[in-house]
Amino acid sequence: MLDSQFLEQLTGVFAVLEQPVILKMKRSSHANQGELKEMLTELSSTSPNIQLQESDEESAAPYFEILRDGKSTSGEPPISTGISFRGVPGGHEFTSLVLSILYADGKGKRPDAGILQRIRNLKGPIELKTYMSLSCENCPEVVQALNLMATVHCDFTHEVVDGAVAQDEIERLSIQGVPSVISNERLIHSGKISFLDLLAQLEKTFGTNASAEKTSLGQFDVVVIGGGPAGASAAIYSARKGLKTAIIAERFGGQVRDTLGIENLISVPYTEGAKLAAQLLEHVNAYPIEVFEHRRVAQISDATSGKTAKHLQLESGESIDAGAVIIATGAKWRELGVPGEKEHIGQGVAFCAHCDGPFYKGKKVVVVGGGNSGVEAAIDLANIASEVTLFEFGDALKADGVLIEKLKNLPNASIITNAKTTQVLGDGKKVHGVEYLDRKSEATKMIDIDGVFVQIGLQPNTQFLKGYLDLTPHGEIVVDPKGRTSIKGIYAAGDVTTIPFKQIITAMGDGAKAALTAFEDRMHS
Numbered sequence: 001m002l003d004s005q006f007l008e009q010l011t012g013v014f015a016v017l018e019q020p021v022i023l024k025m026k027r028s029s030h031a032n033q034g035e036l037k038e039m040l041t042e043l044s045s046t047s048p049n050i051q052l053q054e055s056d057e058e059s060a061a062p063y064f065e066i067l068r069d070g071k072s073t074s075g076e077p078p079i080s081t082g083i084s085f086r087g088v089p090g091g092h093e094f095t096s097l098v099l100s101i102l103y104a105d106g107k108g109k110r111p112d113a114g115i116l117q118r119i120r121n122l123k124g125p126i127e128l129k130t131y132m133s134l135s136c137e138n139c140p141e142v143v144q145a146l147n148l149m150a151t152v153h154c155d156f157t158h159e160v161v162d163g164a165v166a167q168d169e170i171e172r173l174s175i176q177g178v179p180s181v182i183s184n185e186r187l188i189h190s191g192k193i194s195f196l197d198l199l200a201q202l203e204k205t206f207g208t209n210a211s212a213e214k215t216s217l218g219q220f221d222v223v224v225i226g227g228g229p230a231g232a233s234a235a236i237y238s239a240r241k242g243l244k245t246a247i248i249a250e251r252f253g254g255q256v257r258d259t260l261g262i263e264n265l266i267s268v269p270y271t272e273g274a275k276l277a278a279q280l281l282e283h284v285n286a287y288p289i290e291v292f293e294h295r296r297v298a299q300i301s302d303a304t305s306g307k308t309a310k311h312l313q314l315e316s317g318e319s320i321d322a323g324a325v326i327i328a329t330g331a332k333w334r335e336l337g338v339p340g341e342k343e344h345i346g347q348g349v350a351f352c353a354h355c356d357g358p359f360y361k362g363k364k365v366v367v368v369g370g371g372n373s374g375v376e377a378a379i380d381l382a383n384i385a386s387e388v389t390l391f392e393f394g395d396a397l398k399a400d401g402v403l404i405e406k407l408k409n410l411p412n413a414s415i416i417t418n419a420k421t422t423q424v425l426g427d428g429k430k431v432h433g434v435e436y437l438d439r440k441s442e443a444t445k446m447i448d449i450d451g452v453f454v455q456i457g458l459q460p461n462t463q464f465l466k467g468y469l470d471l472t473p474h475g476e477i478v479v480d481p482k483g484r485t486s487i488k489g490i491y492a493a494g495d496v497t498t499i500p501f502k503q504i505i506t507a508m509g510d511g512a513k514a515a516l517t518a519f520e521d522r523m524h525s
């Protein structure tokens with residue numbers, strides 16, 4: 001199942017294990033049980049500290065849990081990590097399994113102490129199930145975050161469920177998108193979400209034992225907000241100037257981590273987003289740069305200390321002080337902002353055609369957005385859904401001509417221009433229609449559909465700056481040619497600014513430029 005070269009790589013990965021990790025598999029007559037046993041047997045062959053055990057318990061679907069062996073240190077029986085898998089975690093989820101084994105022994109990349117304490121402060125018991133698809137590119141991030149939390153929190157369990165082996169549950173719970181996180185038969189979250197927002201959602205759902213005590217992360221010459229290409233570049237250039245530098249990031253790598261193939265990063269003919277994000281972090285870690293991940297800035301104000309110019313208050317209650325601030329927060333997928341949208345995310349409203357498209361086999365869907373991403377999504381969905389209707393706000397599609405022609409030639413696809421989506425219609429569990437305004441006739445119309453895929457571009461991450469910095473009507477930070485903003489001591493770079501082209505290579509150059517400008521101003525102050 002796993003080739004010899006890959007098994008050799010896994011042997012190197014698992015060489016760090018110090019304590020036994022047990023993969024305890026239940027018996028099952030399911031057709032995929034043999035595949036699971038073969039996978040776990042091969043995994044256990046890569047390290048003497050990975051053991052496969054077969055339980056006498058029966059399961060309708062392939063199932064195993066991950067245990068820590070307490071015998072070697074305390075004489076206790078194996079201890080549950082809280083992590084279990086139902087189904088065969090292949091595809092994108094194989095990495096989740098590998099990381100879970102590392103997490104079980106306290107290995108693998110982990111958040112800093114402040115984030116770990118927030119996890120421990122969650123009020124238990126917490127029992128979660130995440131329904132995922134092996135082809136979903138967004139699912140592993142959620143699965144891996146919750147698996148990590150289960151190993152950190154003493155009263156937290158997480159079962160990872162392949163929706164393909166739980167169709168009856170999918171139907172009963174009205175799940176129409178992945179990943180879907182369920183607690184006690186209730187949907188906690190569906191769709192793409194960052195580690196930070198997922199943790200905040202759990203705090204909101206289950207409560208927290210955290211105290212109101214405020215924590216300072218320290219004082220720095222330069223604080224970069226954002227960990228994408230622009231932020232990484234700005235931090236590296238600042239550190240190379242000998243400045244004490246920190247990065248505050250919601251997710252290191254930013255939007256790059258969601259990009260598959262990258263073919264226009266000059267001198268690198270081809271790479272992928274996840275690989276580039278890892279290389280950015282490796283480069284940042286080569287310098288004495290403090291990285292505070294899974295955090296967002298709530299507010300920037302003038303500092304009271306004479307040693308620093310700006311005080312940054314974080315949503316977590318923490319704070320940090322800086323001589324100069326470089327904002328490189330990038331952008332996120334834009335939502336429609338219409339009634340019924342938020343209520344049906346994961347239950348008829350989706351943002352990833354590749355991830356959630358399979359749930360709409362033989363059904364009718366609408367794609368909102370006539371740019372490249374919208375037209376590509378419509379083409380993909382036309383291979384799955386019975387009917388696809390594309391809404392475009394303007395009077396013509398904005399996508400590349402070759403894509404438009406391909407869409408027009410599909411027999412089950414139609415295009416409606418001058419359409420302003422006004423409402424998503426549903427019962428809170430399932431979408432049954434969408435309402436739109438015909439901008440030419442000014443008539444309100446409705447079509448019956450089963451799902452809505454939103455593809456209307458990106459929105460700058462500048463909500464915390466409204467009323468503080470000069471922003472364009474679209475929310476972009478107004479910068480001068482050197483990256484200075486409307487406030488002295490604050491600079492900006494990358495997609496969050498008014499730069500005309502939103503590209504990885506321009507963001508990197510922009511970050512370097514902002515850092516050099518901040519250093520120049522420091523020397524002349």
